[in-house]
Amino acid sequence: MSVTEVTASGTRRAVTRSWVPEVPVALEFNGLAYAVMMATPRDLDDFAAGFALSEGLAASVRDITDIAVAEVDNGWVVRAALTGLGIDKLTERVRTRVAESSCGLCGIENLAAVARPLPLVASHGAIEPAAIFAALAAMEPQQPLARETGAAHAAAWVSAEGTIGCLREDVGRHNAMDKLIGAMARAARPLSHGFVLSTARCSYEIVEKAVRGRATTLVCMSLPTSMAVARAEAAGLSLWALAREDSVLLVNDASA
Known part of the structure; x- marks a missing residue:
């Protein structure tokens, strides 16, 4: 896209710039609408799997199956199936969630949820x-x-x-x-x-x-x-x- 660059000295010139793609991406697990994120529509199968893991909806990647990515009017939909313990958490979060965002505390039910213990990471050596x-x-x-x-x-x-x-x-x-x-x-x-x-x-x-x-x-x-x-x-x-x-x-x- 052609835009106008204005310098501190007041000169103007036409330059060409590209914009990073940003579209709504709906994440559905087990047929339930879980979140709508503003994201770049590439590697969306990885996105759905990583989101489920980092949100605690899946204990391992083996609990995530049948990932399907589809472009729809006004955005994209990524559907996946969850098995294991994530099903109960999925149902509870869908019931209580009132807002969606790619960051922040939106959707967390209460302040205590912010301080939930994290799993301990594995023993590891130092990085040089x-x-x-x-x-x-x-x-x-x-x-x-x-x-x-x-x-x-x-x-x-x-x-x-x-x-x-x-x-x-x-x-x-x-x-x-x-x-x-x-x-x-x-x-x-x-x-x-x-x-x-x-x-x-x-x-x-x-x-x-x-x-x-x-x-x-x-x-x-x-x-x-x-x-x-x-x-x-x-x-x-x-x-x-x-x-x-x-x-x-x-x-x-x-x-x-």
Whole structure:
């Protein structure tokens, strides 16, 4: 699309820009409408699987079957079947949920739900800072949507040596994390063997998704919130923040 760029000196010129796709994506589990998220319509099968895992609707990817993605008027619908313990939680959440959002506390029934204990992450070794710097240097070329639009978040799984093994993009930071969790789970590749690198603001939701996705180390490009730090400490998640090309902060070292 052609737009006008205006500089501080007052000059104007026509430039071409692309916009990051953002559409409503309805998630339906067992025939029940669970959530409508604003998301980028790619890797939606990974998104549905990762969302179910990070929301606690499924204990493992084996509990998620028959994922079907369909474009409809005004958006997309992703349908999946859940088995196991997630069925009861699905029914209860659908009954009590009054609002939907890709972030924040919308849909949580009460304040006590915010502080529910997280599962403890697996015992893990320390990540070398050199691996983080190597991944940061390699990340931008693997973000085509961000390069094209300048408005997409990314979440990546990185090996202990600093090699990016899987990356997903989305307009929503939580969605990118869910897509990564789903992609890795569906490929039977554990997030615990290495670390997760996210362009997102390091909020408590990103920490919780990382923990429920069974990551052991999370690296974010921003500083964490107080609740993010508290949740990481409680779950035993190693947390690095403010990752830059030449520096990074070790916020919580839970390595064995």
